[in-house]
Amino acid sequence: MVSNTDSSEALAQRLSDSGLRSTPQREVIYSVLLKKRDHPTAEDVFARAKPEMPMISLATVYNCLETLVQCDLVRAVNFERGPTRYCPNLRPHAHFHDEATGATHDIELPPGMLDQVKAVLPPHFDATSVEIIFRGKAPSKA
Amino acid sequence: MVSNTDSSEALAQRLSDSGLRSTPQREVIYSVLLKKRDHPTAEDVFARAKPEMPMISLATVYNCLETLVQCDLVRAVNFERGPTRYCPNLRPHAHFHDEATGATHDIELPPGMLDQVKAVLPPHFDATSVEIIFRGKAPSKA
DNA sequence: CTTCATATTTAGAATAGTTCTTATTCCTTG
DNA sequence: CAAGGAATAAGAACTATTCTAAATATGAAG
Structure with a gap:
């Protein structure tokens, strides 16, 4: 803490x-x-x-x-x-936008995930950041 | 065409x-x-x-x-x-935002990539869509 | 500890993008 | 062709954000 x-x-x-x-x-x-x-x-x-x-x-x-x-x-x-x-969360994470409640949840990403995603970029595309946004339904208690 | x-x-x-x-x-x-x-x-x-x-x-x-x-x-x-x-592109793709020019490029995604990304979601998070946005520098001629 | 230059804050005006409202027009169906 | 619903047009209204100008606070230099 x-x-x-x-x-x-x-x-x-x-x-x-x-x-x-x-x-x-x-x-x-x-x-x-x-x-x-x-x-x-x-x-x-x-x-x-x-x-x-x-x-x-x-x-x-x-x-x-x-x-x-x-x-x-x-x-x-x-x-x-x-x-x-x-969002003050500095760890690599994605966001999940709950369409029913409007709430936003942080989704922690396993190490390497962002690099894995960056690997789809064609040559000479140089990404300084990657943002991943999910939309859908989150568990009700979360 | x-x-x-x-x-x-x-x-x-x-x-x-x-x-x-x-x-x-x-x-x-x-x-x-x-x-x-x-x-x-x-x-x-x-x-x-x-x-x-x-x-x-x-x-x-x-x-x-x-x-x-x-x-x-x-x-x-x-x-x-x-x-x-x-954007009228209906195929699964990400977006690359060129910070220098402001231009936006479609990045085609290999089949399965979106499912692979969805796999990081904890149980009971049910995503209807995934959006991936890169930011950085794109090749000048593209 | 003053003074100066600059950074920051405040309050409100201004702006950009989008949505809303209302009236009108256009189809579609009976 | 009349009625009803869908779509459009024009402009007002709204929301989120940025800008502007003046006041204030801060840190550095003497």
Whole structure:
């Protein structure tokens, strides 16, 4: 389990690696993402951050999320037309979108799976990232 | 190569299978998608359809594209935040998004690849579709 | 510990893409 | 040909996001 302090430090480290500052807003937003990993939208994050930091603005939430994505601490995921969702899971994983409930589940991938998928690329296609999205029905209890 | 007549008939067939009508607008939009398979946006399709049918409205383009998607004649693809793109390729394939040019390439998948990917799902996850999106650099001439 | 330059935040306006609403037109069937 | 449902057109409305400008905070340099 990651303690709050540890993740703050990790955040500060990543930010300064990129020449960025650690700010209270960025910390709150990152902690919100870590606390409930249900792939929230920017609006969701805004709502969850507000109790801890009432003056925070939605624009800041967007800014911070974008910053976290650029530091590789958070992944942005887009399902169809809806709002972008944010995910602090850094391990290689796919996403399963439950069409009945709208919920999104992380699917851990066995090591090598992404390389195996990349192997289908024709010569000279150089992929920096692979995203796999399943759609269907997830087990009800999961 | 698919003749215009053939694709019109295929379209009419698919539509009536779903209890929908074949209309001039739907035919033009489908033919626009078949003619240039560069994953156009709705606005692109609108612009390409207008010369053939000057009175067509953007709302109709959206309606028809949605209809075609529901008939399984067209796939809608979403890369990050941008507009939805449309693809008339019905064979199992992945998409490669060239980050330098913004172009999208279809990547044909070997038979069985999708099942292989589905095999990573834990029990009771039942996927109706799998989408694979690569991002990176494509060969310049492709 | 000030001062300066810059990074960040805020609030609200602006924008892009899409969906909705309403009226009209077009088929299809009786 | 009349009625009813399906489809289209035009533009308003909406949602998610980005932009803009001003205020604030931060870190570095003296």
